[in-house]
Structure formats: C-alpha cells, structure tokens
Amino acid sequence: MQNDTTAATGTPQKIAFLGLGGMGLPMAARLLDAGHPLTVWNRTAAKADPLVAAGAVRATSPAEAVAGADVVITMLADPAAALAVADAMLPALRPGTHWIDTSTIGPDTTRALAARLPDGVTLIDAPVMGSVDRAATGELLILAGGDTAPVAAVLGRLGTVTACGAPGDGAALKLVLINAVVGGVALVAEALTLAGSLGLPRELALRTLAAGPLAGAVARATATGSHFPVALAAKDVALATALAELPVLEAVHTALTTDPSLAGEDLAAIAR
Ligand code: NAP
Numbered sequence: 364m365q366n367d368t369t370a371a372t373g374t375p376q377k378i379a380f381l382g383l384g385g386m387g388l389p390m391a392a393r394l395l396d397a398g399h400p401l402t403v404w405n406r407t408a409a410k411a412d413p414l415v416a417a418g419a420v421r422a423t424s425p426a427e428a429v430a431g432a433d434v435v436i437t438m439l440a441d442p443a444a445a446l447a448v449a450d451a452m453l454p455a456l457r458p459g460t461h462w463i464d465t466s467t468i469g470p471d472t473t474r475a476l477a478a479r480l481p482d483g484v485t486l487i488d489a490p491v492m493g494s495v496d497r498a499a500t501g502e503l504l505i506l507a508g509g510d511t512a513p514v515a516a517v518l519g520r521l522g523t524v525t526a527c528g529a530p531g532d533g534a535a536l537k538l539v540l541i542n543a544v545v546g547g548v549a550l551v552a553e554a555l556t557l558a559g560s561l562g563l564p565r566e567l568a569l570r571t572l573a574a575g576p577l578a579g580a581v582a583r584a585t586a587t588g589s590h591f592p593v594a595l596a597a598k599d600v601a602l603a604t605a606l607a608e609l610p611v612l613e614a615v616h617t618a619l620t621t622d623p624s625l626a627g628e629d630l631a632a633i634a635r
Contacts, residue, residue: 375399376517379432381425381448382466383410385590386491387438389499390465390521394436395419397520404428426455434517435462441598442472449476458483461514465489465505465521467595469538469602470531473508477530487511488530490537491522492544494589494629506540508533542603542612545596545630547580549615552634584634593619593633594626 375398380391383405391414395401401419403411408421415421422428429435429452439445445468456462462484464473473488480486489511492504503522509530511518518524527533551572558568573581583589597619600612618633619625625632 376433376514377431378402378517379404379422379428379435380419380438381405381428381435381452382438382440382444383414384438384440385495385592386465386498388413389495390436390438390503391419392417393499393501393520394517399517402428402432425452428452429460430455431457432460434514435460436517437462437464437466439466439468440595441466442468442602445472445476449479453479453481456481456484460484461487463487463489463514463517465491467537467541467599467602468534469606470535471606473534474531485509485513486530487514488533489518489524490534492537492540493522494586494591496588497522506533506536508535538599538603538606541596541599542609544580544583545600545619546612546615547577548584548630548634549618551577551580551584552618555634584631586629586631589629589631591630592627593630596630597626 377400378394379402380387381404383391383403388410391401391403395414395417402422403414403419404422404425405411411421425448437445437448439448445466464486467490477486487507487509489505489507493502497503501521505518505522505524506527507524508527511524527536554572555565555568569581597616600616600619603609604612604616
C-alpha cells in the first residue's frame with residue numbers, strides 16, 4: 364500500500380468521508396488505498412460495506428465520523444443533502460479541521476455553509492468535473508475555492524486542482540462548466556433528432572458532428588464509462604437558472620425533466 368503523506372507532518376492525514384454514492388465511493392477508496400486512516404459515513408449504511416471490508420472505520424452518524432478527523436470530505440447529492448449533513452456534523456468539527464466539500468451545490472449554499480463554520484475550521488469548495496470512471500482513476504478536475512495547500516496531498520490523490528479564488532468560486536465555476544457540458548449534450552441530442560427526422564443515419568450525423576466544434580459534447584453524449592444521472596444534471600441546470608437569466612438552459616431543464624424514467628440514467632441517455 365502506497366503512503367500518501369502531508370508535507371507538514373510526514374504522516375497521513377486522518378480523513379472522514381461522508382457521502383458514498385457513485386462518486387464518493389471510488390474517491391474514498393483511493394484515499395484508503397493511499398494509506399490514510401479513513402472513517403466513512405453514508406445515509407444508506409450498506410454502501411460503506413466495501414470500504415469497511417478494506418479497512419475503513421464505519422461511523423453511525425456524521426458527528427461520529429468527523430470527530431478526530433484532520434480532513435473531512437463530503438460528496439453529497441445536492442444543497443439539501445449538504446445542509447442536512449452540515450447540521451449534523453458542524454458541532455463535532457474540532458479546530459484545525461479542513462472540510463473539503465466536493466458536492467455540486469452552487470456558490471450560495473457553499474457560502475452559507477462557510478458562514479456557519481466553528482472557529483478554527485476551514486472550508487474548501489472543491490466540486491469536480493469528470494464522472495465515476497475518472498473518480499476511480501484519480502483523474503478528476505478539481506475546481507477549488509480557498510486555500511488548498513494544507514490538503515494538497517489529499518486532493519492530489521483525487522485529481523488535478525484548478526485554483527479558482529476565494530471560497531465559493533470553485534462552486535461557481537463548476538456551475539459554468541457543467542452547464543456548458545449539459546447544454547452541449549442536449550444540443551447534440553436535438554441535432555440527432557433532426558437527423559433522424561430528415562432520414563439521415565445516426566452514425567453519419569454523429570461522425571460529422573464529432574469533426575466540428577461540438578466534438579467534446581458528442582464524446583460525452585456517447586460516453587460509456589460515465590454515470591452522471593439525468594436528475595443530477597437537472598439539479599445543476601436549476602442551480603444555474605436560479606442565478607442568471609438563461610433561457611436556453613431553462614429549455615434544457617425542461618428537456619431533462621420531461622421523461623421521469625430517465626432520471627437515474629446517465630446523461631448520455633438523452634441523446635439515444
Ligand atoms: P449519488 O450516487 O446519487 O450519491 C449521492 C450521495 O448523497 C449519496 O451518498 C446519498 O446517500 C447522499 N444523500 C442524498 N441525499 C441525502 C440527504 N438528505 N442526507 C444525507 N445524504 C444524502 O450521486 P453522485 O453521482 O455520487 O454525485 C454526488 C455529487 O457529485 C452531486 O452533487 C453531483 O452533481 C456531483 N457530481 C457527479 C458526477 C457524476 O458523474 N456522477 C460528476 C461530477 C460531480 P444515499 O446513498 O443514502 O442515497
């Protein structure tokens with residue numbers, strides 16, 4: 364097992380990881396594999412089983428998870444989840460703890476959480492680009508607001524950090540980038556619908572779209588290793604349209620929520 368140490372102390376930071384969904388589970392596994400003492404908590408406890416079998420400690424509450432941690436990482440679905448978990452864990456955070464929130468919750472919720480920190484606790488917003496496949500290989504793009512230096516070794520195990528500025532700026536840039544991706548995939552989906560209406564083969568349309576400026580969106584619309592549920596994409600679009608006048612993304616939100624059977628499917632499902 365490889366040892367991942369801090370420059371400051373030479374010893375692995377004790378990590379509490381809360382939120383073991385599609386993204387959180389592989390991220391936590393990478394930290395455990397790097398030699399960090401790891402305590403885990405998830406609302407649905409059974410999702411922690413593989414980590415516990417590999418040596419992580421199971422906590423029965425968020426407060427129990429974070430007690431004694433040097434670094435707390437949250438990877439939760441949405442603002443409501445982040446606020447609920449914060450309510451439960453904030454009183455148990457000890458001074459000196461670094462809390463890294465990797466959930467996509469937008470800048471307003473991030474700043475509301477920052478305003479509630481106990482003395483001596485820091486919050487780094489570090490939402491990520493890249494799906495479950497890149498979470499497993501440590502190749503996420505991490506959009507960080509705040510000072511990442513004290514947790515550089517931990518973040519480096521998960522991906523590559525882009526410094527965005529002050530707390531909340533990582534959350535803000537995440538909304539910009541993910542809405543561009545979701546909008547691009549929605550546009551590819553409509554282009555394919557148009558091609559079908561005109562009697563053109565899907566493969567011909569995809570191949571020629573991929574040779575133009577929508578190449579990245581075509582790659583995402585045809586990706587097979589990703590699992591970014593349509594419901595979470597709709598959440599991210601709603602976070603954006605609440606902050607600015609975005610009529611195209613309003614229409615994208617309607618497109619994402621019209622068929623509830625797609626809610627749990629990867630985003631690529633809207634282009635099938
Ligand atoms: P997920 O598989 O649905 O996992 C969501 C996690 O949040 C689970 O641990 C879930 O617990 C927990 N949760 C939901 N509501 C909760 C509540 N009220 N209280 C406590 N815990 C709650 O989602 P994911 O794909 O891992 O995504 C997590 C975050 O990363 C989201 O903000 C998403 O937008 C973002 N993200 C996702 C991807 C991707 O490709 N999937 C990529 C980049 C960023 P249970 O297990 O009990 O339901």
